[in-house]
Amino acid sequence: MKKVFCLILALMIMAIMTGCAKEPEEEPAVSPGSVVVGFSQLGAESSWRIANTASMVSAAESYGFALMMENANQKQELQIKSIRSFIASRVDVIVFSPIVETGWDNVLREAKQAGIPVILMDRMIETTDDSLYTAYVGADFYAEGRKAGEYLIKKANALGADHLNIVEISGTIDSTPMRDRQRGFMDVISGDTRFTVIDSISGDFLRSKGEECMTDLLARYGADGIDVIYSHNDSMTLGALDVMEQAGVKPGQDIIVISVDGEKEAVQALKDGRVNCIVQCTPALGGSVMSLIRGLVVNQRTIPRVTHPVEAVFSDFDDLTDPSVEGF
Numbered sequence: 190m191k192k193v194f195c196l197i198l199a200l201m202i203m204a205i206m207t208g209c210a211k212e213p214e215e216e217p218a219v220s221p222g223s224v225v226v227g228f229s230q231l232g233a234e235s236s237w238r239i240a241n242t243a244s245m246v247s248a249a250e251s252y253g254f255a256l257m258m259e260n261a262n263q264k265q266e267l268q269i270k271s272i273r274s275f276i277a278s279r280v281d282v283i284v285f286s287p288i289v290e291t292g293w294d295n296v297l298r299e300a301k302q303a304g305i306p307v308i309l310m311d312r313m314i315e316t317t318d319d320s321l322y323t324a325y326v327g328a329d330f331y332a333e334g335r336k337a338g339e340y341l342i343k344k345a346n347a348l349g350a351d352h353l354n355i356v357e358i359s360g361t362i363d364s365t366p367m368r369d370r371q372r373g374f375m376d377v378i379s380g381d382t383r384f385t386v387i388d389s390i391s392g393d394f395l396r397s398k399g400e401e402c403m404t405d406l407l408a409r410y411g412a413d414g415i416d417v418i419y420s421h422n423d424s425m426t427l428g429a430l431d432v433m434e435q436a437g438v439k440p441g442q443d444i445i446v447i448s449v450d451g452e453k454e455a456v457q458a459l460k461d462g463r464v465n466c467i468v469q470c471t472p473a474l475g476g477s478v479m480s481l482i483r484g485l486v487v488n489q490r491t492i493p494r495v496t497h498p499v500e501a502v503f504s505d506f507d508d509l510t511d512p513s514v515e516g517f
C-alpha cells in the first residue's frame with residue numbers, strides 16, 4: 190500500500206513538474222511574418238527618436254513579426270494617412286506614437302470598427318473614448334517633470350540660492366512629453382518662492398531649434414538674467430549648449446542646465462560638467478511593445494493597459510564614474 194502511495198505521489202509530482210516545464214512551450218509558435226504590425230513613427234526629430242525606431246525594428250525582427258513601418262515626418266495628417274493604410278491592409282495590430290494628443294478619435298474609430306487593436310507607443314492621446322486603444326507603452330512624463338523639479342530644489346538648497354530665474358525650452362506643443370514634463374516640473378517648484386519661470390518657448394525637440402531658442406533667450410535676458418535652463422530633451426539642450434559656449438557662457442556653472450533623455454552626447458556633457466542633471470527617458474520600448482503584441486495577438490490574452498519603463502536620474506550629485514551612468 191505504502192509503495193502504491195509513493196508511486197502515485199511520484200507520478201503527481203512528475204505531472205506537476207512537467208506542467209510547469211511546459212509553460213514556455215505553450216507559447217504558440219509564430220511562423221515568421223505571420224503577424225503583421227503596422228507602425229507609424231512620428232518622425233526623426235531627435236537621437237531619442239532614432240534609437241526608438243531602431244528598438245522597434247530589432248524587437249519586431251526578434252519576435253518574427255512583419256513590421257510595416259511609416260515615418261510621418263512630424264505631421265499628424267501623415268500619421269492618420271498611415272493608420273488608414275494599415276487598416277486597408279488589414280494588419281493584425283497598429284502601433285503608433287502620436288505627435289500630439291488630440292485629433293485621433295475618427296481614425297481610431299475606423300480601426301476599432303475594422304477590429305484592429307491599437308497600441309500607443311511613447312506618447313498618449315486625449316480622448317473621451319478609452320476603448321479606442323488597447324494599451325500604452327511609454328514613459329511617465331509627469332514623473333519625469335517632477336524629478337527635474339526635485340533636482341532643482343536640491344540644487345538650490347545646496348547652493349543656498351535665494352532666487353533663481355528659470356527658462357523652459359519645451360518640446361512639441363501639445364505633445365504628451367511637453368505637457369506632462371511641464372506640469373510635473375511646475376507642480377514641484379511652484380509653491381517655492383525662490384523660483385520664477387521667466388519664459389517658456391518651444392524648440393520642438395529639435396537640436397536646431399534648441400539653438401534658435403537659446404539665441405533668442407540670451408538676446409532677451411542676457412546670461413546674467415538666466416539662472417536655470419529646463420530643456421525638455423537632450424537634442425535641444427545640446428543645441429543650447431553650443432550657443433551658450435559661443436557666447437562665452439559656461440553652461441553647468443554660470444547657468445544650471447537640466448535636461449531629459451540620456452543620449453550619449455548629453456551624458457558626456459554631464460560628465461564634463463556642462464549639464465547638471467539628466468532625467469532619463471528610455472527609447473528602448475520595442476521589446477515591451479512586441480511582448481504585448483505576442484500576448485494580445487498570438488496568445489489572445491488580456492494585456493496590461495499601461496506599461497512604464499523604469500527610469501533613473503543622473504546629476505552632479507552622483508558619482509558619474511559609476512558604469513550605470515551611460516547614455517543610449
Ligand code: AHR
Nearest residue numbers: 235237311366394422470
Ligand atoms: O516622446 C519622447 C520625446 O520625444 C523624447 O524625450 C524626445 O527626445 C523625443 O523627440
